[in-house]
Amino acid sequence: VLPFINLSNDPEQESFADGLTEDLITDLSRIPGLFVIARNSVFAYKGKAMDVRAIAGELGVRYLLEGSARRAAGRVRINAQLIDALSGKHLWAERFDRGLEDIFAVQDEATAKIVEALLGRLRAPPARNRPRNLEAYDLVVRARKSFDESPQMAREAHLMLTRAIALDPDYAEAYRWLAMNHWMGWVHWGEPFEPARSTSLELARKAVTIDPNDAGCRWVLANLLAYERDFEQAEIEFAKAIELDPNEADIWATLSDIEVLAGQVDLSLEHIRKAFRLNPFPPSWYYLTLGQAQYAARDYEAAIETLRRDPYAVYARRILGLSPLEPLIRDPGAAERGTLFHEILHLFSRRVEDPRAPNALSILIEAGRLCFAEAKLPPDIEAVWWPRFEKLAENIIEWEHTRADAVARRYAEERADKTVVGRTGVTLSGYADRVDLLAGGMADILDYKTGSSPSKAQAHTLLSPQLALEGALLRRGAFRELGIREPSQLAFVRLKPNGEVFEESILEYNRKPRTANDLSEEAWARLERLLFHYADPTTGYLSRALPFREGEADGDYDHLARVLEWSAGGASEDEAEG
Numbered sequence: 001v002l003p004f005i006n007l008s009n010d011p012e013q014e015s016f017a018d019g020l021t022e023d024l025i026t027d028l029s030r031i032p033g034l035f036v037i038a039r040n041s042v043f044a045y046k047g048k049a050m051d052v053r054a055i056a057g058e059l060g061v062r063y064l065l066e067g068s069a070r071r072a073a074g075r076v077r078i079n080a081q082l083i084d085a086l087s088g089k090h091l092w093a094e095r096f097d098r099g100l101e102d103i104f105a106v107q108d109e110a111t112a113k114i115v116e117a118l119l120g121r122l123r124a125p126p127a128r129n130r131p132r133n134l135e136a137y138d139l140v141v142r143a144r145k146s147f148d149e150s151p152q153m154a155r156e157a158h159l160m161l162t163r164a165i166a167l168d169p170d171y172a173e174a175y176r177w178l179a180m181n182h183w184m185g186w187v188h189w190g191e192p193f194e195p196a197r198s199t200s201l202e203l204a205r206k207a208v209t210i211d212p213n214d215a216g217c218r219w220v221l222a223n224l225l226a227y228e229r230d231f232e233q234a235e236i237e238f239a240k241a242i243e244l245d246p247n248e249a250d251i252w253a254t255l256s257d258i259e260v261l262a263g264q265v266d267l268s269l270e271h272i273r274k275a276f277r278l279n280p281f282p283p284s285w286y287y288l289t290l291g292q293a294q295y296a297a298r299d300y301e302a303a304i305e306t307l308r309r310d311p312y313a314v315y316a317r318r319i320l321g322l323s324p325l326e327p328l329i330r331d332p333g334a335a336e337r338g339t340l341f342h343e344i345l346h347l348f349s350r351r352v353e354d355p356r357a358p359n360a361l362s363i364l365i366e367a368g369r370l371c372f373a374e375a376k377l378p379p380d381i382e383a384v385w386w387p388r389f390e391k392l393a394e395n396i397i398e399w400e401h402t403r404a405d406a407v408a409r410r411y412a413e414e415r416a417d418k419t420v421v422g423r424t425g426v427t428l429s430g431y432a433d434r435v436d437l438l439a440g441g442m443a444d445i446l447d448y449k450t451g452s453s454p455s456k457a458q459a460h461t462l463l464s465p466q467l468a469l470e471g472a473l474l475r476r477g478a479f480r481e482l483g484i485r486e487p488s489q490l491a492f493v494r495l496k497p498n499g500e501v502f503e504e505s506i507l508e509y510n511r512k513p514r515t516a517n518d519l520s521e522e523a524w525a526r527l528e529r530l531l532f533h534y535a536d537p538t539t540g541y542l543s544r545a546l547p548f549r550e551g552e553a554d555g556d557y558d559h560l561a562r563v564l565e566w567s568a569g570g571a572s573e574d575e576a577e578g
Contacts (some may be wrong), residue, residue, distance in 0.1 A: 002045060006068075019138070020103075024065065026216075028111060028115070087335060097204045172207045176216055181200075183200040211245060215251065253271075298429065340375055372385075403436065406439060411436070411481060428469065442488035460512075
């Protein structure tokens with residue numbers, strides 16, 4: 001649901017158009033069978049002129065709803081149209097011209113017609129509690145956009161929500177956001193623990209009592225109950241919220257936050273990834289939740305590349321404890337696709353000892369079906385990804401045949417135990433996508449890649465040292481099942497969207513060959529020097545010490561390091577003359 005355009009002459013009506021967009025997102029996301037992107041991500045396109053196909057591609061969806069709203073003299077006019085982004089055709093379009101008091105009936109009618117156009121006639125979900133006072137509605141729309149931006153904005157939101165409840169004492173959503181406002185006060189803004197804690201819980205319970213069919217009220221209560229350590233009741237409320245609205249990204253992100261604190265790391269990672277799929281351009285707290293889950297999962301290897309390339313980012317995140325203000329802009333679904341294909345190949349490697357077996361392809365296809373079923377992808381996404389995988393599968397088996405004679409045994413998703421890096425006292429551990437033990441006793445380390453990053457050049461020059469460090473861990477016996485081995489090959493296995501599969505060694509670049517041992521030991525020595533360098537308390541943390549690209553300035557903390565300001569090319573006229 002793209003942001004509705006405000007056609008009123010009054011700029012103050014902008015929040016009305018935004019509120020209409022948000023309410024349609026909420027109404028549609030409650031419909032079983034629909035996959036609906038969250039508000040944060042769609043509002044990233046507000047005011048931008050873009051082709052609908054480009055937007056749909058970035059968000060990973062097929063259908064877009066766009067429209068406009070005009071509110072004046074007690075009446076509202078809404079134009080809406082549903083577009084199939086693949087064909088560019090309009091599936092449904094309608095204009096609503098009603099009295100302002102009918103705005104919520106218009107929302108219900110529009111939702112029903114959109115659902116009918118997409119899925120046919122369905123049984124409607126339980127009715128939502130609608131406000132009886134339009135001024136209260138306007139206040140809540142304005143408050144929910146700003147209640148977590150700063151302490152000052154939170155105080156303004158508090159006044160608006162309190163006024164909304166005075167105008168409409170049975171408005172559940174107002175109680176819900178006021179509960180969050182009090183909770184944010186003592187958790188984030190340094191306000192006294194009491195009475196904020198007890199007040200927030202009381203307000204959340206009141207919201208659920210008024211409207212038990214509002215998923216938002218349910219997950220807010222679940223979050224507060226978890227902070228009360230009433231985990232059993234919190235789990236019940238989370239489950240009910242998901243039942244009411246499985247597309248509400250904030251439910252999954254909040255649940256992930258609670259799960260990592262409870263030690264349920266695998267579930268936490270699964271749920272925060274689901275939240276990112278529903279909300280590709282989320283608020284910054286999603287990244288904090290993701291970081292917590294990854295840290296709890298001991299996914300440390302990526303931190304080494306970050307430390308080498310941008311030490312200031314590590315300083316800001318780990319030492320100052322700052323979470324990013326801006327979300328990373330990425331191709332929505334790319335990371336999930338890579339994860340899915342990795343899981344398929346790992347399952348295949350565990351099930352098939354010899355890929356030359358006559359039934360190897362059918363086992364790979366079956367592994368794909370199992371992993372796709374577990375992923376529970378939206379139908380339109382699976383319709384694209386599954387044919388792509390089927391094309392890859394045949395080429396994967398062909399590639400396996402080219403290696404089979406030299407391989408004695410294959411190890412998938414092999415863990416490297418903690419190993420001390422030289423004299424630093426710091427340990428390194430991690431996972432290798434695949435290690436092939438060769439007939440002669442050496443081993444190849446392979447890393448599956450569905451994207452183009454990192455490049456062969458970045459890996460060969462140790463700008464991206466992960467493969468080389470895995471080689472160093474192999475030489476030190478960190479892969480317990482293999483013992484101490486010498487690496488023979490370090491290579492990416494590229495899985496291209498067109499079905500092409502090829503092995504790309506990182507041992508030679510620009511006519512400069514290296515042995516696997518040589519590259520691995522250089523990476524290990526560099527890591528030891530790097531750790532000693534930053535162990536010195538007098539050492540500063542440089543920003544963009546080793547960027548991938550010239551002029552790169554899109555890091556999470558570049559605004560704090562003033563990267564653009566200090567990297568602006570050329571001296572001023574005064575400096576040149578002086």
